[in-house]
Amino acid sequence: MLLRCTGYGAEELDEKVDAIFQELHIYEELSPGMTVVLKPNLVMTSKPEEAIITHPALVAAVGKCVQRAGAKVLIAESPGGPYTPMTMKAAFRGCGYTDMAEACGFSLYTDCESREVPLPGGVRCRRMAIVSPFLGADYLIDLAKLKTHSMVGFSGAVKNMFGAVPGLKKPELHCRFPEKPEFSEMLLDLCDFLQPDLCITDGIWAMEGNGPTGGTRRDLGVLAASKSPYAVDVCCAKLAGLEAGQVLMLRYAAERGLVPQSIDGLELLGDSLESLSVPDFQKAEASSTDFIDRLPRFLRPAAKKLATPYPRIEKKSCVGCGKCAESCPQNTIEIKDHKAEIDYRRCIRCFCCHEMCPKHVIEIRRLRLFNV
Ligand code: SF4
Ligand code: SF4
Incomplete structure (x- = not known):
């Protein structure tokens, strides 16, 4: 589902996110007593206007819909660098999440516990450490940021799940899978294991150029949602000027039968892709090999x-x-x-x-x- 959303004003966001919850029947899947884990992208501490992180206003709008269904909201994430209660509290504060969570009555996960678990269906990677709330979540909502990515080309819902790996365990995975094809397959193994129940990608202020942190903000004005992280990424990659086949993890996802080979195989709801597309979205610096x-x-x-x-x-x-x-x-x-x-x-x-x-x-x- 693609929706035009012009900014981060509470009224517009509440209306658009509520429309997503209704159209995709999310309210029916939630019930009182459930804990819903929200996974934003907080790759590094930065201000929302830099378009590096998922905007806290979007997280607030999603959390309010969850609360409307009687469920509790827990926000969990592990940025790069050491993963400790102190660094995590600083990251939440620096990204504007602490004030937002207090105002809305959400919990922030700062215990920083993790567990090494098997990935039974893993094609490339069959074991890795995962931050605890992602392992026992009643319901998981993937709140990615639409960005270019210097290593894998595109960062959206699938790549956002890499934040479920605790801090310095991420570089270990880079070492185990140093080449782009293996790394992309590992990302798919992880996403397939975590299986987010709902994905909403923040493309209101997107990032073009050398993302995911060194690019330039591009005001796309788009919210994209799906129950499939692969489908939402295929649409968002297209908005970023990339066909699914140009992004290895999406090409492999299609080969694994997780998403159709092309966007034509998806049923699109909401606003049309054409009406939301922009010309010349700058790609990340990458070599054509x-x-x-x-x-x-x-x-x-x-x-x-x-x-x-x-x-x-x-x-x-x-x-x-x-x-x-x-x-x-x-x-x-x-x-x-x-x-x-x-x-x-x-x-x-x-x-x-x-x-x-x-x-x-x-x-x-x-x-x-x-x-x-
Ligand atoms: S290159 Fe950047 S991260 Fe590294 S030491 Fe210099 S300022 Fe810090
Ligand atoms: S391996 Fe190279 S590219 Fe990767 S973090 Fe170290 S210096 Fe940077």
Whole structure:
């Protein structure tokens, strides 16, 4: 279901979210006594107007609908970096969630407990640590942000579930699955395991360019909802100018039979895709490596290495906070004389450092030769 939503005013949001709950029969699935876990995207502490996080006003509107059905609201998330009660309280406060939750009577999860669990249906990954509330949720609502993503191309409902993995366990997964295809399959395994009951993606202020944290806000004015994270992502990727086949995790989701191969196979409710589409939505900086398959086999590894974008620190603006080093799965960043430095020999180009830099001074570069 796609809806035009012009801003984050409470009246408009309440009306649109209520329409989603009615149209998708969500009220009938909720009952008094249930605890509904809301999973926003709070990848890093930032102000809602930067379009990095799910806007707290949307979370408030969704939580109020949940309360209307008599259920309780628990907001849970694990951003990048260490996952402790102190860091989590600071993240909620810095993102404007503490005041919102107090005003609405929602609980914020700050105990930071997690458990290692098997993923019985996992194709690529069959075991991982998950933050506790996601394991025992009566009902799970995935509240993603519509953004581009430097590593996997697009960040929406499927990618948002990666926040169910506790803080520093995320870099471990980057290490286990350093290549985009394996990483995308792992994301699908995780999403398939958690199976959110409802997904609402915040595309009111979306992010284009080098998302998920270093891009530019683009005011799309869209709310997208579905009971399927794959279907909502196919629609949102299309709004971001990407066909499902261009985003590996969505291509694999179609191959696994989780979503139709193309948007034409989906039943769309609400406003039409055409009426909500915008021209020239900027993609994340990524190399087209298709041409590599046409090179002689012995040249491919070197060509791939050259063609893959790499992180570059703007030393002048680096404040030496160490957030990049903390998030680097390869421990290949050192702080020397209050400036971060990357040892590229061990860099797997996962862009966790780019994602976590609060000053946005880690650029994504590629050689001009491949800048096509
Ligand atoms: S996170 Fe950014 S500002 Fe902080 S040390 Fe790394 S590059 Fe510098
Ligand atoms: S330096 Fe950055 S891109 Fe390279 S492995 Fe570390 S976090 Fe990933």
